[in-house]
Structures are given as C-alpha cells and as structure tokens.
Amino acid sequence: MPVKCKFCEKPAFIKLHYPRMYLCPEHFTKYFERKVKRTIERYKMLRPDEKILVVISGGKDSAVTAYVLKKLGYRVECLHINLGIGEYSEKGEEYAKKQCEKIGAPLHIVRVKELLGHGIGEVRTRRPTCSYCGLTKRYIFNKFAYDNGFDVVVTGHNLDDEASFIFNNIMNWNTQYLAKQGPVTPSQFNGKLVKKVKPLYEVTEREVVAYALANGIDYEIDECPHARGATTLEWKAILNEMEEKRPGTKINFVKGYLRKKHLFEAELEETELRECKICGMPSSGEVCSFCRFWGLEEPVDFKITGGDTG
Ligand code: Q46
Structure with a gap:
C-alpha cells in the first residue's frame, strides 16, 4: 500500500524529515510556497511595489525562485549571465529562456565573452577561476540592476548553500565574511549597491528539487566544469550526513548563526x-x-x- 499524503487521499510524493510528514505534489507545492512567503515576511525582504530582478542561471534554484515570486504576485524580470564556459553556458542560456517562458517573465541576457572579450576560464591570470567569476557575476547583476532602476536583486541561494558557506567560513575563521552574510543585504552607497535578498533561505536543496519536479520546471543538471573538487561540495556532504542523523541540523545551524552574527560584526573592519x-x-x-x-x-x-x- 502506497503511503498517503498527510492532508488528502493521494499517494505521497515526498517524505519530509523536518517537520516529519508525507505530502502529495499539490500539498507539497502549497507547503513550499507558504514557507517561502513566510521567509520573505520574516526578514522583510520584498515590498509588493518593488521592481525585482531575479538572477537566473539555468539551474533549479533561481528558476524556482522566479517561478514562486511570480506566483506570489511580485513584479519579476530575469537576468541571465552567460559566462562563456563552453557547452555548459550554452545549455544554461537555453534553459534560462525556456524557464522564463514558463514563468512568464521578461528575460535579459548579458554574455561575458561578447562584453569583455573572454569567457570565464579563458583569461590568463593567477587568480582562481571561481574568484574572478564571482567578482564578474556580482558586478554585472548589481550594475545591471542599478542602470535599469531595479529596487532589488534576488538570488536563488537555498538553505544548503547558506549552511555550507557558514560552515566553511567558521572552519577557516573568516570572520569578515561571517559578519556580512545573511538573507538580506541592504542597499548602500546611494543605491549604487542594490539591495540583495534570498527568498529560498529556509528551504533545503532537496525541497527545491522536489518543487521543480512537482511543477514541471526543467533545469540544467550539469555542473560547471570549474566546480569539480570545490570544497563547498564537501561541506554540503558533511551537513547532509548530519541532517540525515539529526533532522533540522541545517536550519538550526543557520538560525543559530543569525542569532550570533553580532559577534562577528563587532570584528568587521569597515x-x-x-x-x-x-x-x-x-x-x-x-x-x-x-x-x-x-x-x-x-x-x-x-x-x-x-x-x-x-
Ligand atoms: S563560480 Fe566557479 Fe561557479 Fe563560476 S566558475 Fe563555475 S563553479 S560558475 S557558482
């Protein structure tokens, strides 16, 4: 006998561990959207009148973010940055186009190679690829938002991303990074640094995958070739093991960090x-x-x- 959804007679599609329950696709979708809505309200992320730019990569997290925000009634436009990393970037752009059609949101595309002459990974430099890739992406989405009057930039970071970032930076005692991380980064420097928010802050990667599946959102599953061997993946694996043994580990870790963040802020060198x-x-x-x-x-x-x- 298949296990039934907690709220109806339909067969369960997912077993959640924290809180523990079985849900069908419809009730899981409702649960997920309510959770994102609550996160937005809890951290005062967005106002209904704001012009929102979602940075969409072709992957699951950003596509789900844009889809849910649109469903919740926000004014959403999307930006895809084609990093010029061979086939990986070409596929990413194709997925971003398909996703925006499904979401019903305008898509803007910036291609790094056309803009700057080289793709990511093609520059002769001693700087690590991911380091200048991050710098380039952050600059482009912020400047794009600023040049075009967006009030807020939204990214698809989920609970697993946040927990592994904090874990990594605690293990390395990067207190400067720990002082600045969080669900909302307010606008600064007369609006030239546009406000940034992360609506998936409290949902796990597994929940995002399930939401995409339940709602027919296709996404690029290939990983960037430069991500291989990234330590982030190792931190994520450790946290997943802990979560398996003790459900709720990740959310409690991240919420605990937010409560103690002031300790790191005290060390911040302005x-x-x-x-x-x-x-x-x-x-x-x-x-x-x-x-x-x-x-x-x-x-x-x-x-x-x-x-x-x-
Ligand atoms: S930073 Fe590094 Fe990612 Fe850029 S080069 Fe690829 S893995 S895409 S999130």
Missing part, C-alpha cells in the same frame, strides 16, 4: 568606499576590482534600450 574612477561604482580603491581585472578604460553600460537585451 572599508571606506569611494567611486571607481572608470565606472563610478563603489570601490575600495581608485579603480574597482571589476574594471581593474578586465582592464577597462570605459564603463560598461547595461541600460536596456527596448525589449530583450539577449
């Missing part, structure tokens, strides 16, 4: 920000790390001039 002399965006030095890394002499302008930027 860096004075000024305007980059090339692009005018916030920078700790004369030229910001994006313009410096890519050797820019002119600012990159992301203003949408009508329709799709793809």
Whole structure:
C-alpha cells in the first residue's frame, strides 16, 4: 500500500524529515510556497511595489525562485549571465529562456565573452577561476540592476548553500565574511549597491528539487566544469550526513548563526568606499576590482534600450 499524503487521499510524493510528514505534489507545492512567503515576511525582504530582478542561471534554484515570486504576485524580470564556459553556458542560456517562458517573465541576457572579450576560464591570470567569476557575476547583476532602476536583486541561494558557506567560513575563521552574510543585504552607497535578498533561505536543496519536479520546471543538471573538487561540495556532504542523523541540523545551524552574527560584526573592519574612477561604482580603491581585472578604460553600460537585451 502506497503511503498517503498527510492532508488528502493521494499517494505521497515526498517524505519530509523536518517537520516529519508525507505530502502529495499539490500539498507539497502549497507547503513550499507558504514557507517561502513566510521567509520573505520574516526578514522583510520584498515590498509588493518593488521592481525585482531575479538572477537566473539555468539551474533549479533561481528558476524556482522566479517561478514562486511570480506566483506570489511580485513584479519579476530575469537576468541571465552567460559566462562563456563552453557547452555548459550554452545549455544554461537555453534553459534560462525556456524557464522564463514558463514563468512568464521578461528575460535579459548579458554574455561575458561578447562584453569583455573572454569567457570565464579563458583569461590568463593567477587568480582562481571561481574568484574572478564571482567578482564578474556580482558586478554585472548589481550594475545591471542599478542602470535599469531595479529596487532589488534576488538570488536563488537555498538553505544548503547558506549552511555550507557558514560552515566553511567558521572552519577557516573568516570572520569578515561571517559578519556580512545573511538573507538580506541592504542597499548602500546611494543605491549604487542594490539591495540583495534570498527568498529560498529556509528551504533545503532537496525541497527545491522536489518543487521543480512537482511543477514541471526543467533545469540544467550539469555542473560547471570549474566546480569539480570545490570544497563547498564537501561541506554540503558533511551537513547532509548530519541532517540525515539529526533532522533540522541545517536550519538550526543557520538560525543559530543569525542569532550570533553580532559577534562577528563587532570584528568587521569597515572599508571606506569611494567611486571607481572608470565606472563610478563603489570601490575600495581608485579603480574597482571589476574594471581593474578586465582592464577597462570605459564603463560598461547595461541600460536596456527596448525589449530583450539577449
Ligand atoms: S563560480 Fe566557479 Fe561557479 Fe563560476 S566558475 Fe563555475 S563553479 S560558475 S557558482
């Protein structure tokens, strides 16, 4: 006899461990959306009138984020950054297009190789690939949002991402990072650093996969070739093992961190920000790390001039 959903006669589709219950696709969908809505309210992430930009990679997390926000009635537009990492990026762009069609949200595309001459992984530098990839993505989505009047940038980070980030940084005692992490990063520097929020902050990766499956959201499953051997995956595996033995480990760990975050904030070394002399965006030095890394002499302008930027 198949196990039934806790709320109806239908067969269960997922067994949740924390709280412990079996749910059918419809009741799981309701449960998931309620949880995201509560997270948004708890951390005061979004207002109904805000213009929202969801950074969509082609993967499950960002697609589910945009889909749920649209369902909850928010004004959503999406940005896909094609990193120029061969077939992985080409597939990512295709998925992002399909996902936005399903979500019913406008999609803007920025292609790193067209914009900066090289894709991620093609630059001759001693800097690790993921380090300058992160720098490039963060700059592009922030500047894109700023240039086009978005109030908030939304990313698809889930509970597993947050727990592994905190775990990694505690193991390495990177107190500066621990002081700045969280579900909401407020707008700073006269709005030039746009507010960033993470609506999937309290849902696990497993729940996101199940939601995508229950709602017919297709996504890229291949991992970026540069992610192989990333320590994040090892931290995630350890946390999954703990969660298996003690359900609730991840959420309790992350909530505990938020309660103790002030201890790390006390150690924060404030860096004075000024305007980059090339692009005018916030920078700790004369030229910001994006313009410096890519050797820019002119600012990159992301203003949408009508329709799709793809
Ligand atoms: S940082 Fe590194 Fe990721 Fe960029 S190079 Fe690939 S693995 S995509 S989240």
